[in-house]
Amino acid sequence: METMKFSALREDLLDAVQTVQYSANAKGMMPILSGTKLEGVGEELILHATDLESYTITSCAAKVERGGVCVVNLKVLMDFLRDAKDEKVDVELIGNEMVLRGQKTVFKLFTMPAEDFPNAPSVGIPILEDVETKIFIPAVQKVSRAASKDEKRPTLLGMLLEIEEEELNMVSTDSYRLAIRRIREGFKTQEKGQYIIPASAMVNLARIVGKTERINVYRDENGGQVKFDVGASSHIIRLIEGKFPKYGQFIPESMEKVVEVEREEMLGALKRASLISSTVRLNIGSTGLTMESESREVGEGREEIVAVYEGEDMEIAFNSRFLEEGIISIDGEKMVISITESLKPGIIKEKEGEDFMYIIMPIRL
Incomplete structure (x- = not known):
């Protein structure tokens, strides 16, 4: 040798x-x-x-x-x-x-x-086949943003991969926001199940995909590891033990107030507002949306954004980074922010489509 x-x-x-x-x-x-x-x-x-x-x-x-x-x-x-x-x-x-x-x-x-050098684990029981990377990888990139980085809460460091017969759900949360991507095409289910995969490992997986068009996913006999076959590469990941939060209970059943805005205009205003403070305040009314931020040490900022809104005037505040990570996960030109009250979660979605949802907790003013 x-x-x-x-x-x-x-x-x-x-x-x-x-x-x-x-x-x-x-x-x-x-x-x-x-x-x-x-x-x-x-x-x-x-x-x-x-x-x-x-x-x-x-x-x-x-x-x-x-x-x-x-x-x-x-x-x-x-x-x-x-x-x-x-x-x-x-x-x-x-x-x-x-x-x-x-x-x-x-x-x-x-x-x-x-x-x-450690030997490679044996992981060969198929759970997903022919997963289209053009759908799967963007979903990983969107959902992973909401995963926690607090090692004291290990299950929240992970991304839930929930496999159903005709639906694949990817979910992550740090308890301040919750990201959900539902995939209904571009895969074949071999076995239903739930797997908590470290979000950081999934982000690394997204980096090595390259031009590969499809991914196959396997588990080991004990359900402690999963393997992603990506072209000429295999990426084996140890799963996180524990139970992922029952995320369905955090999804509001109805949202009374819906604001429609241009994604790029909203994102640009948010980036400027976050230069002042990590908290941004949204004043929403029939004339549009006004974004404000202020800091005793830095100063203050105010910017008007064209918006479509029908309902009572209201004010709500969010962490600027959390809000930005939700907005950059939106693909379409237009997005909607659905809210009910100033102290209840808001939902960010594309104007057209229900496959991705980003739920964000507000900040008390």
Whole structure:
């Protein structure tokens, strides 16, 4: 094994290393987890990386003269490949060093014991097939914004993947807002179930999809891990234990007041208002919507926004970042904000369509 020798296009090898990088743990107590395991097999190179919570495997084309396996520091290898100018890289394992050669470059990396690198978990029971990435990945990006970052509430660090016969729901909440995306097409259900997946891992999954058109999803026998097969890559994620909140009870049954605005106009005004304060106040009436923010240290701002609204005048305030993350999740040109009272949740949706809903708690003035 110590005589492994192969050559590969630098860009191909770099793409593979960048794909597995999100599962490596560069700052942990186990040095082996800062590495990537490389296996030369046949006409390809297989790369592994793990932080014990996730495990990514991918491959790239290579001319393997002698098969073998080694583990090297992932970040150093990635930085070298990113900065190198050669079209092709020749690699040979000599003793405890991996030697990379370019046209004018010789670069040596110390290896780590390959036998210390964790084996990939066995995850192979299908739960979803042929999930269209053009639908699934934007849903991940939208819903993940509402996930908590408070490690004291581990279940809220996750995104609920709820699989029904003809509907796929993705939900996250940090208790201040709740994001829901309902998917009714572009997938095949193999098994119904609920899975709490770390939102950060789902965001990383979205980064490695690339041009892949479909994803297949599996679980292990114990229901403790799921695997996403994405083209030539597999991304295995350890699930979060516990029960996700019964989110249905937080969805208001009826909303009495509905404000229709242009998404871009609303977003622009909000970004300017947030320069003053993290709290923005919306004054809504028959003449339109006025957004205000003020701070004793910075100053104050006021901006009028064209809006369609029928109902009694009212005032409501929101956290500016939470409100912005809801608005940027809207795809259409027009959006609606539905409200009832100044101290009850508001709902942000597209004007046309019910597939995405962002519920946000107001701030007491």
